[in-house]
Amino acid sequence: MTDASPTAAVLIIGDEVLSGRTQDTNLNTIARFLTALGIDLLEARTVGDRKAQIVDNLNALRGNHDYVFTTGGIGPTHDDITADAVATAFGVALPEHPDALAILERRYGPGEFNAARRRMARIPEGGSLISNPVTDAPGFQIGNVFVMAGVPKIMTAMLEDVAPRLRTGAVVHSRTVRVSGVGEGAIADILTAAAQASREISFGSYPFGHGSDGEIGTNLVVRGRDEAAVEAAVEALLGELAAAGITAARV
């Protein structure tokens, strides 16, 4: 056994997600990134561009998890208040960071580097920069909180600079078994027995093909940190399904 795996939470910040204007994809990107590193993402929250709400939720999450990842609200406009909220949450000042200032001064031509853009150089005291290879304006880390952009392309690029700073856990191995021709209700008993037999392994059940679109079935996802145990669980599951006359195969 390894040490307990690190846990994480995500805080999505932006009115545009809650109004439905924007379909968030950052949570999924971060989730896959963390899964690959063996870090357990245990919860996520989405809040609006409201400072008190950001502060309260950030403080709740950072006290309960090894890492918190935020997205959104670090641009130059009036609704970009994440740095202010993070500074308040940590009880620190929000001065201009000399390295951030230098990066932004290089980025913008004479006359372009206005007061609004200069706001992006403000980093909570004690924070270190997260590099942004797309548009230069950096994110930042303070304590166990990683503050990243909301634009998916930039957020994804920032993860490259975040990865080396994280303690990783034992990677979770995952196998999928596709059950064809029956809904999940037909295999629920087999699945329950399998879940009770191996407490270290998790079994997820994801039906497909509802409605009028042809084939129905269920994808069973078997996950665990011990790869041999995952393999054994999959073999046992396939055996039980075959014995019940149910068509199933690894995918």
Add this chain to the structure above:
Amino acid sequence: MTDASPTAAVLIIGDEVLSGRTQDTNLNTIARFLTALGIDLLEARTVGDRKAQIVDNLNALRGNHDYVFTTGGIGPTHDDITADAVATAFGVALPEHPDALAILERRYGPGEFNAARRRMARIPEGGSLISNPVTDAPGFQIGNVFVMAGVPKIMTAMLEDVAPRLRTGAVVHSRTVRVSGVGEGAIADILTAAAQASREISFGSYPFGHGSDGEIGTNLVVRGRDEAAVEAAVEALLGELAAAGITAARV
């Protein structure tokens, strides 16, 4: 002025979202549904298939909002524990609901209606059913909480039965102004002044075209419940942008 608009929260339930296996789209569907009804979606949370976590978050959200919408965890398998968690959160029993039982008995043929499928007839005491025209197994409402399926097609269909039960608010009107050729930093001052001039109107700024993909610009979204005030704000904004020599148009 109308009465204060109702507020809402969403609780997404499912390990598959937090592992990154599944890209959630239900939050966006519910967000657009609520926006159209004039209901303010103020926050959303995503949790795993863990009963205590579901109970705690549901209780926090239902005490703070007029409505809570949950998705996921109401199928027949061992990891479908939402009904159990909701009953615990409300401190009520979880008996079989006669109407739900009748629906499921009609749905499944002789020999198909096994114990696992029968679990889906359990509804927290005092709950009323939410109809499911896709696969029949109902969702339910208890108090101010609406419990829906996780499969997007089913969840979307359930909203049809939910809509008539909701108190609606004044609809938010939204207009988008597309600013071309400059990033959001170039128009931030104009936007800040506009936001300060009209407190009833919200201004969002959403840059596009980062990186190497050609045109850059920013979409400005002007939103408010008073349509004439939104129109006036858009006209004022277009005037300020034109005076600064910046290309902008309604889209």
